[in-house]
Amino acid sequence: xxxxxxxxxxxxxxxxxxxxxxxxxxxxxxxxxxxxxxxxxxxxxxxxxxxxxxxxxxxxxxxxxxxxxxxxxxxxxxxxxxxxxxxxxxxxxxxxxxxxxxxxxxxxxxxxxxxxxxxxxxxxxxxxxxxxxxxxxxxxxxxxxxxxxxxxxxxxxxxxxxxxxxxxxxxxxxxxxxxxxxxxxxxxxxxxxxxxxxxxxxxxxxxxxxxxxxxxxxxxxxxxxxxxxxxxxxxxxxxxxxxxxxxxxxxxxxxxxxxxxxxxxxxxxxxxxxxxxxxxxxxxxxxxxxxxxxxxxxxxxxxxxxxxxxxxxxxxxxxxxxxxxxxxxxxxxxxxxxxxxxxxxxxxxxxxxxxxxxxxxxxxxxxx
Amino acid sequence: xxxxxxxxxxxxxxxxxxxxxxxxxxxxxxxxxxxxxxxxxxxxxxxxxxxxxxxxxxxxxxxxxxxxxxxxxxxxxxxxxxxxxxxxxxxxxxxxxxxxxxxxxxxxxxxxxxxxxxxxxxxxxxxxxxxxxxxxxxxxxxxxxxxxxxxxxxxxxxxxxxxxxxxxxxxxxxxxxxxxxxx
Numbered sequence: 162x163x164x165x166x167x168x169x170x171x172x173x174x175x176x177x178x179x180x181x182x183x184x185x186x187x188x189x190x191x192x193x194x195x196x197x198x199x200x201x202x203x204x205x206x207x208x209x210x211x212x213x214x215x216x217x218x219x220x221x222x223x224x225x226x227x228x229x230x231x232x233x234x235x236x237x238x239x240x241x242x243x244x245x246x247x248x249x250x251x252x253x254x255x256x257x258x259x260x261x262x263x264x265x266x267x268x269x270x271x272x273x274x275x276x277x278x279x280x281x282x283x284x285x286x287x288x289x290x291x292x293x294x295x296x297x298x299x300x301x302x303x304x305x306x307x308x309x310x311x312x313x314x315x316x317x318x319x320x321x322x323x324x325x326x327x328x329x330x331x332x333x334x335x336x337x338x339x340x341x342x343x344x345x346x347x348x349x350x351x352x353x354x355x356x357x358x359x360x361x362x363x364x365x366x367x368x369x370x371x372x373x374x375x376x377x378x379x380x381x382x383x384x385x386x387x388x389x390x391x392x393x394x395x396x397x398x399x400x401x402x403x404x405x406x407x408x409x410x411x412x413x414x415x416x417x418x419x420x421x422x423x424x425x426x427x428x429x430x431x432x433x434x435x436x437x438x439x440x441x442x443x444x445x446x447x448x449x450x451x452x453x454x455x456x457x458x459x460x461x462x463x464x465x466x467x468x469x470x471x472x473x474x475x476x477x478x479x480x481x482x483x484x485x486x487x488x489x490x491x492x493x494x495x496x497x498x499x500x501x502x503x504x505x506x507x508x509x510x511x512x513x514x515x516x517x518x519x520x521x522x523x524x525x526x527x528x529x
Numbered sequence: 530x531x532x533x534x535x536x537x538x539x540x541x542x543x544x545x546x547x548x549x550x551x552x553x554x555x556x557x558x559x560x561x562x563x564x565x566x567x568x569x570x571x572x573x574x575x576x577x578x579x580x581x582x583x584x585x586x587x588x589x590x591x592x593x594x595x596x597x598x599x600x601x602x603x604x605x606x607x608x609x610x611x612x613x614x615x616x617x618x619x620x621x622x623x624x625x626x627x628x629x630x631x632x633x634x635x636x637x638x639x640x641x642x643x644x645x646x647x648x649x650x651x652x653x654x655x656x657x658x659x660x661x662x663x664x665x666x667x668x669x670x671x672x673x674x675x676x677x678x679x680x681x682x683x684x685x686x687x688x689x690x691x692x693x694x695x696x697x698x699x700x701x702x703x704x705x706x707x708x709x710x711x712x
Contacts, residue, residue: 176695184694192687199679202558204565212565298652300644316567475661476642481572485650489572497567506641510665 211320213500217508219323220501224275228512228520232505234288234304236279237271238366238414239471242425242462244293250432250457253387254379256486257295259457264293268462269473270366270417273306280410285360287413289371289393290478291460299484302476304498305371305393307363311444312353316497322347349445365416367426370394375480375498376441376490379432388435388490390448393428393460417465425463432457441490477506537703539599545592546704552585553627557679564672579634580647586631593624605698616688619681626678630671632656637667 176184200206204214220232227235243263250259258264268291273284286308293301313319325343326335344350363369372392379387397420420426432455435441439448468474481489481499489495511519538546556578563574604613638645639655640663646652657663693701 181695188687188690188694191690192683195683195686199558199561202565203561207565210565211567213567213571214565216567298644298654299646299650475659475664482643488649491569493569496569496571500564500567500571503564507665507668510641510661511669514662514665516665516669 211317213497213504216316216320216323216497216501217504219320219327220275220505223323223327226520227275227277229509230277231271231509232501233275234271234273234290235275235277236281237269237277237288237468237473238417239466239468239473240268240270240417240462241464241466241472242266242268242460244291244430244458244460246458247456249455250379250430253381253389253432253434253455254486255382256301256379256484257297257299258293258301258484259486264295266460266462267292267294267472267476269468269476269478270413272413281413282362282410285357285362287363287366287369287371289366289369290473290476291393292473292476292478292482293484295484297484300482301484301487302478302480302482303373303391304478304480305373305391307369307371308353308360308374309356309372310352310447311374311494312350313347314349314443314445315493318347318349319494319497349443352445352447364412365397365420366413367397367417367420368395368399370428374444375492375495376435376444377483378441378488378490380486380488386488388439388441389432390435391430391432391457394431396427396429414465414467421463421465425461427462428460430457430460431455442492444492444494475510477502479503479506536602536699537706538601539595540706541595542592542599542601543704543706545588545595549585549588549592549627552581552588553678554682556581556585557675557682560675579645582631582634583647583653585627589624589627589631592627596624602703605696605700608698615684619684619688622681623678623685626674626681630674630678633667633671633674637664637671640664640667 197206204210204212217232224233224235231237243265244258245263246259246261248259248261250256251261253259268289271288271290272279272281273286273288276283286306288304288306290304291302295301313322322343325339328334329336344354370392373390376388376390379389381387433448434453434455435448436452439452440446466472479499479502480495483489508519512521515521537543559574559578559581563571563578566574604616608616635645635653636657639657640660642659642664644652645655657667689701689704692698
C-alpha cells in the first residue's frame with residue numbers, strides 16, 4: 162500500500178479565510194440545529210406543551226408536596242388477595258388472567274386527594290388500584306374510580322381544570338369564579354357535574370363499585386379486537402357504607418380492617434362490551450346501560466396493610482402496564498395518566514432515596 | 530511512522546457505525562420526547578424505546594468484538610496530542626455509554642417492579658431486585674447519562690466534520706468509506 166493520505170493534510174493550504182469561515186459555519190450550523198431539535202423534542206424549548214412534569218407540578222400547586230407520597234390519590238391503604246377467574250372473559254381476551262384459575266393481586270384503596278392526611282370526607286369518590294401478577298410474568302395494572310364518568314375528555318382539559326381549582330393564595334380556597342368559568346367553557350363536564358351534585362362520601366371502601374372509566378381493547382386468541390370498559394362491583398350491599406354513618410376524618414381504613422376481620426371482601430369483575438359506534442376516546446360519556454356485561458370472575462381481598470409499609474407502596478398503578486390480550490384504546494387520558502404516574506413515581510421514590518434536590522420528609526403530623 | 534494498516538475501517542465496522550449512529554440518535558430523541566409528552570406519542574415511543582435499546586445493546590456487543598478484532602486505522606501523525614487524547618477518550622466514552630444506557634434502563638425497570646416487555650408478550654427477566662431507592666437512582670442515572678451521550682455525540686459529530694471539512698485529513702473518509710481522488 163502507498164503511504165496513506167491521512168498523514169498528508171495537503172488540502173489545508175488551499176483553504177482561504179472566507180472558505181475556512183464558511184466551513185466552520187456549516188459545522189456550527191449542523192450542531193446548532195441538532196441541539197435546537199433536541200431541546201424542542203425534549204420540551205425545554207417548548208414551554209407551552211403540556212408535559213407530565215407540568216401536569217404533576219399543577220397537582221402539587223393545588224395540594225402541596227408530601228414527600229414520599231403519590232401526587233394524587235395520596236391518602237390510601239394497601240390490600241392483598243387474588244382474582245378468581247371463571248373463564249368467561251377468555252373468549253374476548255387471551256390474557257392469562259382470564260383463564261380459569263387464580264391470579265395474586267396487590268391493590269390499594271384511596272381517596273382522590275393530594276394530601277395524605279386530609280379527611281376521608283374531602284371527596285365523594287373512592288378509588289381502587291390493582292396489580293394482577295400473572296403466572297407468565299406479565300402484569301395487569303388498573304386504577305378505577307367510584308364514579309360513573311370522568312369530568313373531562315382530554316389531558317389539556319384536566320390540566321386546565323386543575324389550574325382553575327388552584328387555591329387562591331389570599332384565601333387558601335379555589336376562586337369559584339374561575340372554577341365556574343372552566344365548567345361553563347367545558348360542556349362535556351355536565352354528566353359528571355350532575356352526578357357529583359348528589360354524590361356523598363362513602364363510609365366504606367367495601368360497599369363501593371369501581372369503574373375503569375377509560376376504554377380498553379380486549380384481543381382474543383384469533384386476534385379479534387373487542388373494545389371494553391370494566392368495573393369491579395361489590396358484593397357488599399349493606400347500608401353500613403352509607404354516607405353520613407361515618408364520623409371523624411379517618412374512618413375508611415378502620416372500616417376496612419373491621420370488615421376484613423370478619424372475612425374476605427368480594428367484587429365481581431364485570432366487563433362491558435362496546436357496540437359499534439360507542440365512544441372509546443371519551444371518558445365523559447357512559448355507554449348505554451343495555452350493553453352486554455360479562456362476569457369474568459371474582460376479586461377476593463383478604464388482608465390490608467398501611468400504605469407506608471405495605472406492598473402497594475412501591476407500585477405505580479400505571480394503567481398502561483397491560484398483559485398480552487389487553488391493549489389501550491384511543492382514549493387520550495390513558496397515555497397522560499401513564500406519563501403523569503411515572504413522574505409522580507419518580508418524584509416520590511427520589512424522595513425516599515433522599516436524592517439531592519428532592520423534598521425531605523417532615524415528621525408525620527399524626528401517628529399512624 | 531505510518532505502518533501498512535488500512536486507512537479505512539473494515540466494512541463491518543462501517544456498517545455497524547452508521548447503523549448504530551442512526552439508532553442511537555433516534556433513541557436519544559425518542560427518550561427525551563417520550564418523557565416530555567402526555568399524548569399518545571408517550572405510549573408508542575416507549576414501545577419503540579425498549580426493543581430499540583436492547584437491539585443497541587446486542588449490536589454494541591458485536592461492535593466491540595469487531596473493534597477488538599480489527600483495530601481502527603491510526604489517527605493522522607500530525608494530529609496534536611491533546612486532540613488524539615480527546616479522540617481516544619471520547620470513543621471509549623461512547624462505547625461505555627452504548628453498554629451502560631440499555632443496561633441501566635433494563636435494571637431501572639426491574640428495580641421499579643415493572644415487567645420488562647419488549648413487545649405485547651416478549652418479556653425479559655429482571656436483572657435487579659425490586660427497590661424504590663435503586664429505581665430512583667437508576668432512573669436519574671439513565672437520564673443524565675443520556676444527556677452525556679448526546680453531548681459526546683455532538684462532540685464526535687463536530688470533530689468528524691472538522692476532520693472532513695477543515696483538516697481534510699482522511700479521518701472522516703476512513704468511516705464514510707468515500708475517498709476523494711487526490712489532485
